[in-house]
Amino acid sequence: MREFDIAIVGAGLAGSLAALALSDSGRSVALIAPPARAADGRTTALMDQSIAFLKTLGLWDDIAPQAAALETMQILDGTARLLRAPPVAFRSGEVGLNAFGYNIPNAPFIEALDARIAANGNIVRVANGVTVASSFENGVELVLDDGERVLARLVVGADGRKSKIRESAGIGVRTWSYPQAALVLNFSHDRPHGNVSTEFHTESGPFTQVPLPGRRSSLVWVLPPREATRLCGLSESALGQAVETRMQSMLGKVTVEGGAQNFPLSGMTADRFGKGRVALVGEAAHAFPPIGAQGLNLSLRDIMALKDLLQTAEPTAYDGIGDRFDRKRQADIRSRTLSVDLLNRSLLSDFxxxxxxxxxxxxxxxxxxxxxxxxxxxxxxxxxxxxxxxxxxxxxxxxxxx
Structure with a gap:
């Protein structure tokens, strides 16, 4: 049986970032997850605090050439309702920043993470899934899908919404769904975006354009599920015309790149975010609609909080870290989840x-x-x-x- 101080289960963005962040703690670290990844055409907007954290991990120089600055974020009322709101523009210069953050395509982000992890001698990569996790006095035993058993003094669950680590720890969840789906795509356009992100508030949810390098942008368009499915079935030229019409030709002619992805919208929060020798990060702990650029930023704050706890703990003290992590993350996660939920529901309400x-x-x-x-x-x-x-x-x- 192999033994590690810390085992991170799940190698998505949150799990991989957690492995890198904890690899300099002087503790042995394993990153446990199957090697195969689904193609991910989405992008992630990271705010200034998160970019600063990537810099401390030595990642930013690898990612920066693929990223676009978010200098202005504007909200436009795209509804036809009686009570309509005025345009609101948030400019990073108003708070002394060159940019609020950067929009990063997930695919090159993941590639850069994989390369850094492969080159990091402090991380052992275990290319298997976990079937069950059992807590004992001296650690957590993980049974892998090839039958191998691994003992870790602390387990970080970063294995997504259907987390096996969360389930094995006996931590329940609260889930809910929305009558919406998110249509996600990237597109090029004739006019420069000027590093401006525009969010139209519509009756079905937000329509959010976010800059990419050059005359390119990413889009998250929240719609009724049937409409999202219909648009996904259009040709790229017809879909580009629909996007251009919805955003009132602000960026000129739109050309969709590589088709669209369609995701049903739902939310989830764990009843607690840690327990004993288990800590939950990313979508193992919380998940909500892609509104307000909060998802991975919240996950990175999970990782920062765990890193801080381990830095102040005795090198051999792991028992109870999960409980301390839970207390540390409650306020931030609950408040962000509530604010995103209220904003989304306010757009849907006819009241x-x-x-x-x-x-x-x-x-x-x-x-x-x-x-x-x-x-x-x-x-x-x-x-x-x-x-x-x-x-x-x-x-x-x-x-x-x-």
Whole structure:
């Protein structure tokens, strides 16, 4: 039986990033997952805090050539409802940043991660799935699908929504679904996007264009499932025309690249995010619609929190890390999940008071710079607005004392 200090189960973006992040902890690390990956044409928007974390892992230089800066994020009301909201533009310069973050295609992101992991002598890659995990006093025993048994003092479950690690730890989940599907594709266009991401709020959900390098963008279009299926079945030229019409030809002629993918929308949160010697990260812990660029950013904060816990723990102390991790992640995960859910449901609601509140909120954001700044900082980094306020006070006090 092989033994490791830490075993990460699942080698998607969250699991691979967790393995790299924990590989410099002085502990032995195994990354356990089958080698095959499905082709992924999606992109991921990472905010400034997440980009800074990638830099600490030495990954950013590998990924940057494939990424596009998000300098402006604008919201446009694309509904035909009685109560419509004004346009709202969030500019990174308002909070002292060159960009809020960057949009990165998943395929080259995963390739860069795989290459870094293969070259990292502190990570042992185990190309098998896990069938069951059993907790004992001295660790967690993992039974692999080839019959091998592995003992780990700490197990990080990064094995997705149907997590075997979560199930084996006896952690329940709350799930829900939406009457929506996400149509995901990449496209080229005649006009430059100027590093501006545009989100149209429609009656069926958001239609979000996000820049890619050059005159290219990615799209997440939330629709009724039947409509998403219909559009997926169109020729690329017909689908490009539908996209161009929906975004009012803002970027000129649209040419769809490589077809579209269609995903039903649902949500899930684990009842707890850690237990004993088990910690859950990424979609093993939380999943929600691709709205507001929160998914992988939230997963990276899971990894940052776990890394911090391990840095402050004794090298041989693993028992109870899962419980401490759970307490540390509750507020962030619950609040982000609730905010994304409320935003999505507000777009679907025909109830006039709900439409009024959404419209009034966007009016305030459009008119009040300080409020817009708070929202921007919180979107980039939880607690960011409080930190900025605290730093401003310190600077003022220092100037007065000088």
């Amino acid at each position: 006039l008071p709900v439409q009024f509140l959404r419209s009034a909120g966007l009016h305030l954001l459009s008119a009040l710079g300080p409020l817009r700044s708070i929202v921007m900082r919180e979107g980039i980094e939880p607690g960011g607005s409080f930190k900025a306020f605290r730093d401003t006070l310190r600077e003022r006090v220092a100037r007065k004392q000088a």
